Amino acid sequence: MAAGAFDFREFLRTLVPLPGVYRMLDTAGKVLYVGKAKNLRRRVGSYFRAHHVSEKTNHLVAQIAGIEVTVTHTEAEALLLEHSLIKEFRPPYNILLRDDKSYPWIYLSAGTFPRLSLHRGARKAPGRYFGPYPSAGAVRDTLHLMQKVFKLRQCEDSFFANRSRPCLQFQIRRCSAPCTGEIDAKAYAADVADTVRFLEGRSNEVVDDLVARMERAAEVLRFEEAAVIRDRIAQIRRVQERQYISGERGDLDVVAVAAEGGAACVQVFFFRGGRSLGNKPFFPLIPADESPERVLAAFLVQYYLAHEPPAEILLSHAPRDTTLIAEALRARAGRRVDFVLRPRGDRARWLEMARRNAAHALAAELSSRTGMRRRFEALQEALGLDAVPERLECFDISHTGGEATVASCVVFDGEGPRKSDYRRYNIEGIVPGDDYAAMQQALTRRYTRLRDQDEVLPDILFIDGGKGQLAQAEGVMRELQISDVLLVGIAKGPDRKPGLEVLYLSGTGRATTLPPESAALHLVQQIRDEAHRFAITGHRQRRAKARRTSVLEEIEGIGAKRRSALLRQFGGLQQLARAGVEDIARVDGVGVELARRIYDALHGDG
Missing domain, CATH: 3.30.420 (Nucleotidyltransferase; domain 5)
Structure with a gap:
């Protein structure tokens, strides 16, 4: 069997019957396949025996222009080298794991008042690392539990160092506020020790210690302290019911x-x-x-x-x-x-x-293998992310001259739009036309609720707007102490033409322009356009409703029932405006005097 210009018979005569790794190359020197062998001569020779070769192997062998080998001491050493070479060359005929660059961990920093946070990347900073976890969502779930039970701080060090009074996390009982001395170092260290044992899977030890502490407090009549410990035990028990698997205590x-x-x-x-x-x-x-x-x-x-x-x-x-x-x-x-x-x-x-x-x-x-997942993977590569994002959210603002301002939030995951998670926000109490204030209000309302109710946060939050709107989002997230969401502003490019959008990434200070054919750009455009559509639809509905009812609402003596009856009887505000006083007075509950006031208001005579 011939394989191009490659003389496999001559090559096989030079191979030794020892463990090693072989690399099959095409005419351009590109690595087609990397394999390991206990016996290089026997394993490589098997590719050229036609009577048992699969169709896939036929295609591979037909492209071989050369083979390189590395002899190793043992087959296990060959396996390790094979893994390294596959990772380096990513040959098309090997099975390739499209693995995330790094998995999230829970990081407990060093110091007197350690911080508990999500961590990706190299684990070089002093402290303890727990994990890895399968996703950022799994880390966030655990961190939320830690906040409720052990109340360790999760704020950035700069935020912690500059507090003069406790923040909202203390007020909602999710932090013990070491920043302002609400808890001393000894008590905080005890909470840290309990957290470590819990994350190590030793929560029964934590419960046993808490029970002993509760009983001691009760014995000396410190009933409030005992009640606090009792509640903490109950919370841990609930966590165990959610997370523990019967009969298993190991990894x-x-x-x-x-x-x-x-x-x-x-x-x-x-x-x-x-x-x-x-x-x-x-x-x-x-x-x-x-x-x-x-x-x-x-x-x-x-x-x-x-x-x-x-x-x-x-x-x-x-x-x-x-x-x-x-x-x-x-x-x-x-x-x-x-x-x-x-x-x-x-x-x-x-x-x-x-x-x-x-x-x-x-x-x-x-x-959908050529659809949404590919776009998410392209977005990971385009933005240089450590992992493929799992959830995207995008906000947009819509109004007409400041009237009936509506903010929209749309949500995408690996399967596409999650319309059940879409939300609209009617914006009130701002200067009409102030898009920055509208965005700030919408983001604050949404992410305050998501944070307080322990709901899932997006991996990336897109804002339809440039640096100004992005700054509003950064300010909201900073105030809410949400630090593990990537913020991206979507600005229209020159002449506002599709395909020329500019992306501004929070914290980098750089602008990114993706090529028009980019699958990542198509995903960004799709979620931006969906947010725009959802905002406009909400704005139009709100504006139409306001224009139907606002004039009638200003007339004394017309409540919701009479307003509804008038609009139902005439089929809308425009038809009501065409009616005379006598026609209006025939509606149940509307007399001649009220009908005259309605007519005057609709014709600008009131």
């Missing part, structure tokens, strides 16, 4: 794969310290006709060599080289890592749940 991942139609989904459920941290789907790029077993093997290597593996991993399929992969992960973690293929009891049900989630996520992906 465990449940990994299931579904593959179909040239696509695959790997669904991972994360448990740490017996607590469920949520789940996350992964959609690796795969060549055609890859088996679930091969997809799973590639995922285990690429994901867990980049992220610390748990002690146990439940698997939906039995990949080849399980023992070898476990050995590599053991070297990575510095401890034993076990794969479980046929779990029983509750674990079997979790694995089945992961399988179903993988199948459902894959079906959704296949239905």
Whole structure:
């Protein structure tokens, strides 16, 4: 079998029967495929035996112009090198995990009054890191719980250092206000210690200590203190009911794969310290006709060599080289890592749940694989984000000469518009036409509610406007102490032509212009246009209603019932204005005197 100009027979004679890694190259020197082998001569030679080669392998072999090899001491060493080279070259015939650059952690800073916050990136600052979590949403949920139960500060250090009185978080009992001395260092340190134990999965120890403290306080008649501790115990119990999995107290991942139609989904459920941290789907790029077993093997290597593996991993399929992969992960973690293929009891049900989630996520992906997800991934790349955003929100303002101002908020996720989450805000109490004040009011109303009710925040908040409107959003978020939402202003470009929009990213001071063909720009345009449409629709409805009713509302003696009866009888304000006094007086509850006042008001004679 010929493979272009590549003389594979001569090449195979030079190969040694030792462990190593091979790289298949095309005529331009591009890496087509990276593989590992226990025996390089036997493994590479298998590609050129035509009687058992798949169609995918035929396509690969037909493009080979050269092969490079690296001999290693062991097969495990070859596996590690293979992972490194796949990550570097991203060959088209390998299974590629499109992994986020970094996962979010909970960070507890050092110092007398540590701060608890979401963290991405290098973990170099002094303090403790807990995680990683599958998503920023999972971190926010946990931080909200921490605020309610342990009341550690989550504000920026600069905000903390310059307070002269407690902020709103103290007033709503979500911070103990160490900034103004409302709690001393010793008591705060006790709360920090409880937080650490809780995040380590040792909440039963925390509860036991709190129960002892409550009983001691009650014994010496400090009943108010005992009541506070009692409430904290109740909150922790509620958290345990939400997060704990019966019979589990260790670290465990449940990994299931579904593959179909040239696509695959790997669904991972994360448990740490017996607590469920949520789940996350992964959609690796795969060549055609890859088996679930091969997809799973590639995922285990690429994901867990980049992220610390748990002690146990439940698997939906039995990949080849399980023992070898476990050995590599053991070297990575510095401890034993076990794969479980046929779990029983509750674990079997979790694995089945992961399988179903993988199948459902894959079906959704296949239905829109060239659509919204690709746009979200393009947006991640265009804005240089660490992770693919999961939720986007966009605000716009609409009015006519300052009349009936309405702000709109639209929400997109990986499946497109989430119309059930859309909101409109009627703007009141501002100077007519002041778009900055309108934006400030709308943002304050929305994000105060989202924060206070522990609802999900967006990863990116788009503002239809340039630097001025972006500054309003920055001020609102700073006041509300919301720091983990990226703010982006969308300004119209030269001549206000579509495709020339300029994006201003908060905190960077830089403007970004995306090429007209960019999928990321198309997503930005889509969410901006949807916000604009939703705002205009709301404004027109509000303006029409105001114009129907405002004149009648100013007439003494006409309440809501009479106003409704008049408009219903004549079919609207315009038709009512055409009526005479006698016609108006025939409406139930409207006499001649009132009819005259209505007629005069409608004709400017009042």
